[in-house]
Amino acid sequence: METKNNSQLSILHSQLINKRYGDVQALKDISFEVGKGEIFGLIGPDGAGKTTLFRILTSLILADSGQATVDGLDVINDFRELRKRIGYMPGRFSLYQDLSVEENLNFYATVFNTTVEENYYLIRDIYKQIEPFKHRRAGKLSGGMKQKLALSCALIHKPTVLFLDEPTTGVDPVSRKEFWEMLKKLKAEGITIVVSTPYMDEAQQCDRIALIQHGKILSIETPEKIIAGFPEKLYQAHSENNYLLLLDLRKNPNVKSAFMSGEYLHIVFKSEADETIPNLKEIVPAIEDCFIYLMENGELRMEN
Amino acid sequence: MSKKTILNSQLSTLNSQFFAFVRKEFYHIFRDMRTMLVIIGIPVFQILIIGFAISTEVKNVEVAVYDPSNDEATNRIINQLDASEYFNVVRRLKSANDVDNEFQKGKTGLIVIFSEDFGKSLYHTGDAAIQLLVDASDPNQGMTISSYASSVIAGYQQELLQETNVPVRINPEVRMLYNPEMRSAYNFVPGLMGLIFMLVCAMMTSVAIVREKETGTMEVLLASPAKPIYIVVSKLVPYFIISWIIFILILLLSVFVLEVPITGSLVWLNVFTLIFIVVALSLGLLISTVVKTQVAAILASGMGLIMPVMILSGYVFPVESMPPVLQWISGIIPARWFNEGAKKLIIEGVPVRSVLKEMMILLGMAIGIITVSLRNIKTRLE
Numbered sequence: 001m002e003t004k005n006n007s008q009l010s011i012l013h014s015q016l017i018n019k020r021y022g023d024v025q026a027l028k029d030i031s032f033e034v035g036k037g038e039i040f041g042l043i044g045p046d047g048a049g050k051t052t053l054f055r056i057l058t059s060l061i062l063a064d065s066g067q068a069t070v071d072g073l074d075v076i077n078d079f080r081e082l083r084k085r086i087g088y089m090p091g092r093f094s095l096y097q098d099l100s101v102e103e104n105l106n107f108y109a110t111v112f113n114t115t116v117e118e119n120y121y122l123i124r125d126i127y128k129q130i131e132p133f134k135h136r137r138a139g140k141l142s143g144g145m146k147q148k149l150a151l152s153c154a155l156i157h158k159p160t161v162l163f164l165d166e167p168t169t170g171v172d173p174v175s176r177k178e179f180w181e182m183l184k185k186l187k188a189e190g191i192t193i194v195v196s197t198p199y200m201d202e203a204q205q206c207d208r209i210a211l212i213q214h215g216k217i218l219s220i221e222t223p224e225k226i227i228a229g230f231p232e233k234l235y236q237a238h239s240e241n242n243y244l245l246l247l248d249l250r251k252n253p254n255v256k257s258a259f260m261s262g263e264y265l266h267i268v269f270k271s272e273a274d275e276t277i278p279n280l281k282e283i284v285p286a287i288e289d290c291f292i293y294l295m296e297n298g299e300l301r302m303e304n
Numbered sequence: 305m306s307k308k309t310i311l312n313s314q315l316s317t318l319n320s321q322f323f324a325f326v327r328k329e330f331y332h333i334f335r336d337m338r339t340m341l342v343i344i345g346i347p348v349f350q351i352l353i354i355g356f357a358i359s360t361e362v363k364n365v366e367v368a369v370y371d372p373s374n375d376e377a378t379n380r381i382i383n384q385l386d387a388s389e390y391f392n393v394v395r396r397l398k399s400a401n402d403v404d405n406e407f408q409k410g411k412t413g414l415i416v417i418f419s420e421d422f423g424k425s426l427y428h429t430g431d432a433a434i435q436l437l438v439d440a441s442d443p444n445q446g447m448t449i450s451s452y453a454s455s456v457i458a459g460y461q462q463e464l465l466q467e468t469n470v471p472v473r474i475n476p477e478v479r480m481l482y483n484p485e486m487r488s489a490y491n492f493v494p495g496l497m498g499l500i501f502m503l504v505c506a507m508m509t510s511v512a513i514v515r516e517k518e519t520g521t522m523e524v525l526l527a528s529p530a531k532p533i534y535i536v537v538s539k540l541v542p543y544f545i546i547s548w549i550i551f552i553l554i555l556l557l558s559v560f561v562l563e564v565p566i567t568g569s570l571v572w573l574n575v576f577t578l579i580f581i582v583v584a585l586s587l588g589l590l591i592s593t594v595v596k597t598q599v600a601a602i603l604a605s606g607m608g609l610i611m612p613v614m615i616l617s618g619y620v621f622p623v624e625s626m627p628p629v630l631q632w633i634s635g636i637i638p639a640r641w642f643n644e645g646a647k648k649l650i651i652e653g654v655p656v657r658s659v660l661k662e663m664m665i666l667l668g669m670a671i672g673i674i675t676v677s678l679r680n681i682k683t684r685l686e
Contacts (some may be wrong), residue, residue, distance in 0.1 A: 055523075055685060058527045059527070059684065060523060060526055060527055060684055060685045061684055061685050061686055062684065079683070080529070083526075083527055083528055083529050084529040086527065088523075088524065088527040089524075090520055090523050090524060092519075092520040093520075094519065094520035094521050094523055094524045095521065095524075096328065096331075096332070096521060097519075098331065098332060098335045098336065099328065099331055099332075103328075103331065106324075107324055107328050108524075108528075110320055110321055110324035111321060111324065111325075111525065111528045111529070111530045112528055112529060113321065113529060153524075154524075
């Protein structure tokens, strides 16, 4: 796989960004680059600092220290020009609930000095799905439709970089899947997408991801490499009562770590796997396993 | 493209952007029942309440008479008063001392006091004095009572002229008690306007701007090419227009329902009011730049603007009768100057140069507040 760190190809640079709110270090030495046309994921739980980072990169707040450029524009000094080129969809649904679907779209098109017709090809696939409801007030749409409308509004001026802050939070699984399909189509149009999500399973949809926790980036890699870097054998198990099983496992001196993942328990052993555990099976780790491993151990084993 | 056409196209995008913002704001206003209720319902309701509180109907007013003279002339006047449908003479007072207590104890609306030797001096000198004490706690009623009583006396004077062919003059000396300045409901109209504009312009605009911060739409707008100053100024425009409509509505209601005579120049009254509306709008803008939530905006405009307007603008308590400290404080309240100026223009009907001072003060306030608020407008979230 080609390296994306080539500065000629990268469209977003972030260098040692720090942001503090009172006693809380919201962001600590955040440095990363995003390649042109990439889908870059910021993966981390709530409160990891994803929204703060988005706001700094979209020129909405100032970092305490550090530098960032988006599409060659400094987020502090060139913010006026920057705001013409980026598209931003905040985590909260931030359209006018009392305006209809059509009115919202027209309004944002005018705000960005364009018309719906001009870039309609870009939003056609998305907007078609909500067009039957174009006279409905935005506040009366379902969660999935709201996201589609918000995405349409953020795209209407054909931004070079699209910032999506937790676009799939509170959206049903089917709409989430559709949403990622749309992002891939936008990528094909040459739009760079920086997207954050608390859902580890969505990480695999990104070209590269940054795992972020407590304002620090734990690792930046392609999802495949992050998974390949998982240094241990991972097992899953389940029983009638997973909670009791978890408590047992945590008492077991041979178990290095054990945690719930959906309806299964994921287990890493210190030495050989303990075959007495019910329904034990070796599995390929997912991003979530890597994330938890990183939180506990600091780093993955990366091949160069 | 020449420089000029570039400039023109920039201006036209700016215009269409601004127009889009203004139109959007009108949608917000017209689609929210509560907003509509506040900006249209409250002014109409307030004016109508005052309208009903004023009653000009006068019938069977209780009259007390102090008649030390007790002659033919005084008795004829008393009988004529009693005979009129407006008055009932219910009491004859025995001494001048009773006069003081008369209003307090009964429903008496009028006390007629004849001079001593009323008849004698009327026939000999052709000149006699009569005093009318009117309970003017309801000023309109008081006015009507005094004019009806005066006309009964004038009628008697006419009769005498026809009977004797001697011209006589009875001088009714009218005294309005309890409300010597005749502060009528008319006087409440300018004060009420001041209050309503504070509510519609300052409170509603500050809430409307802060709502965008609270719902997160401001975040999207700030990340767009729209200049923050246009975002907020465009929110003021609809409220400016609506305030003007409310002003005209209040004027129409005042003239046709309250029968307030507008004696001054309508053009200057409009100019003067629009200046005050701008002051109120800029106060709303100022509040919106410092608070973060709609509740805080309501509290700030309610406690910081509307309360002082009620208490210190002269709407409820006359400024002249305030302690000097409060008078001084009332000087920084825009509604006080609007109240004084509008009263002069509406009720006294003075030429515009007489309200020049008030107008200049309001204009200065508008410029000052707008300058501060524009400086406060942020290009970022914090």
